[in-house]
Amino acid sequence: MAVNKVMQSFSEAIADIGDANTLIVGGFGLCGIPEKSIMALRDRGTKDLTVVSNNCGVDNWGLGLLLAGKQIKKMVSSYVGENKIFETQYLSGELEVELVPQGTLAERIRAGGAGIPAFFTQSGVGTPIAEGKEQRVFDGRTYIMERGIKGDFALVKAWKADTMGNLVFRKTSRNFNPLAAMAGKITIAEVEEIVQLGELDPDEIHTPGIYVKRVLLGSNYEKRIERKTVRAVIG
Amino acid sequence: MDVRMKIVKRAVKEIEDGMYINLGIGMPTLAANEIPEDFHVMLQSENGLLGIGPYPTEEQLDPDLINAGKETVTAVKGAAFFDSAESFAMIRGGHIDLAILGGMEVSENGDLANWIIPGKMVKGMGGAMDLVHGVKKVIVVMEHVNKMGESKIKKQCSLPLTGQRVVKRLITDLAVFDFTEQGMVLTEVMEGATLEDIQAKTEAAFTIKEGLQ
Numbered sequence: 028m029a030v031n032k033v034m035q036s037f038s039e040a041i042a043d044i045g046d047a048n049t050l051i052v053g054g055f056g057l058c059g060i061p062e063k064s065i066m067a068l069r070d071r072g073t074k075d076l077t078v079v080s081n082n083c084g085v086d087n088w089g090l091g092l093l094l095a096g097k098q099i100k101k102m103v104s105s106y107v108g109e110n111k112i113f114e115t116q117y118l119s120g121e122l123e124v125e126l127v128p129q130g131t132l133a134e135r136i137r138a139g140g141a142g143i144p145a146f147f148t149q150s151g152v153g154t155p156i157a158e159g160k161e162q163r164v165f166d167g168r169t170y171i172m173e174r175g176i177k178g179d180f181a182l183v184k185a186w187k188a189d190t191m192g193n194l195v196f197r198k199t200s201r202n203f204n205p206l207a208a209m210a211g212k213i214t215i216a217e218v219e220e221i222v223q224l225g226e227l228d229p230d231e232i233h234t235p236g237i238y239v240k241r242v243l244l245g246s247n248y249e250k251r252i253e254r255k256t257v258r259a260v261i262g
Numbered sequence: 263m264d265v266r267m268k269i270v271k272r273a274v275k276e277i278e279d280g281m282y283i284n285l286g287i288g289m290p291t292l293a294a295n296e297i298p299e300d301f302h303v304m305l306q307s308e309n310g311l312l313g314i315g316p317y318p319t320e321e322q323l324d325p326d327l328i329n330a331g332k333e334t335v336t337a338v339k340g341a342a343f344f345d346s347a348e349s350f351a352m353i354r355g356g357h358i359d360l361a362i363l364g365g366m367e368v369s370e371n372g373d374l375a376n377w378i379i380p381g382k383m384v385k386g387m388g389g390a391m392d393l394v395h396g397v398k399k400v401i402v403v404m405e406h407v408n409k410m411g412e413s414k415i416k417k418q419c420s421l422p423l424t425g426q427r428v429v430k431r432l433i434t435d436l437a438v439f440d441f442t443e444q445g446m447v448l449t450e451v452m453e454g455a456t457l458e459d460i461q462a463k464t465e466a467a468f469t470i471k472e473g474l475q
Binding site for chain 1: 318319327332333345347354383390392395422423424
């Protein structure tokens with residue numbers, strides 16, 4: 028066990044991600060995405076990736092950057108509707124897509140990380156999602172079998188980490204990140220602040236460091252907003 | 263009043279004090295502004311928030327705090343944040359009292375289609391397929407007919423399904439229907455609509471609740 032998992036360079040941290048690897052990437056929309064790791068991967072040009080992530084960024088940000096470089100061979104997602112490059116590559120057959128109901132996707136990643144090879148859910152019964160899947164009836168209701176997902180790597184974004192990789196997330200940027208962290212053989216966490224051991228209250232830790240191999244401090248997070256909605260202050 | 267607000271205002275009557283509720287993207291989200299102020303309800307957002315508050319002011323704007331429609335929001339007093347597996351545990355596990363969702367088509371046995379139009383760009387189902395099975399009561403809101411004037415309430419859905427036999431109640435600009443063991447039942451005629459109008463614009467077979475009109 029490495030007591031200090033902190034690495035200095037994003038390009039070094041992602042250097043052993045190979046062509047055709049499977050990556051599990053945290054984030055919902057552009058909220059809580061590992062933006063620095065994604066940019067490092069773009070710069071390195073790693074290709075033929077299978078990426079498991081709820082969404083696929085937008086044209087010029089997040090996972091959309093990897094699409095633009097034609098680095099992704101297959102996406103496993105629940106919603107991919109915000110991305111023009113995605114549409115073009117999907118329609119031309121360059122990009123393979125597996126659509127998974129959002130709750131099933133979350134549970135498949137959680138299960139993968141928790142050593143559960145498969146589970147049954149009602150989500151998708153009677154829809155195209157059920158095609159080719161084993162069905163069973165429990166207590167009079169039909170369920171379909173879904174498989175756990177594991178990744179060669181997981182890329183996650185947290186708010187704070189200590190040097191052992193214990194992670195704390197902030198507000199709704201938590202989303203898929205703790206699940207992704209569990210399901211990667213090697214999990215790379217980028218954060219906005221790294222604190223010394225003992226500075227995080229054990230009660231506040233969302234993801235225990237056992238799931239995390241590498242910790243990196245990111246700076247100047249852009250945190251782009253997809254839909255800025257505000258209200259006027261009255262008075 | 264515009265057609266969508268008419269539907270939304272009727273849908274809001276389904277909300278009871280003390281409920282945990284998930285509102286779908288689009289028309290259902292508008293219901294949030296119409297909830298009576300003295301009600302304590304908690305709105306759930308699939309990305310990991312129970313207790314959605316109003317849109318933020320410019321000062322409160324926080325990119326780490328969004329709803330399932332990816333809009334910036336705030337959190338109310340008593341709100342909780344959690345990961346996506348936990349979020350769908352509370353959905354699938356039957357802990358949410360009510361979901362109000364949009365629809366493209368509803369069939370007479372309560373099937374719902376609301377995620378894909380074949381031939382058009384694939385976007386994905388998001389959390390809709392999980393919500394329709396887990397939530398205690400699923401209410402669909404949609405306009406009664408499409409832009410061509412054709413009924414969106416079908417004998418059988420022509421679009422790929424989101425879920426089979428999952429809709430409990432359907433609210434349109436013309437009518438309210440319940441889905442029961444005995445099939446689809448017209449329970450209310452919306453203001454300005456007539457029974458003849460509803461019959462003419464509904465492809466699905468339905469019975470009329472005793473005592474109505």
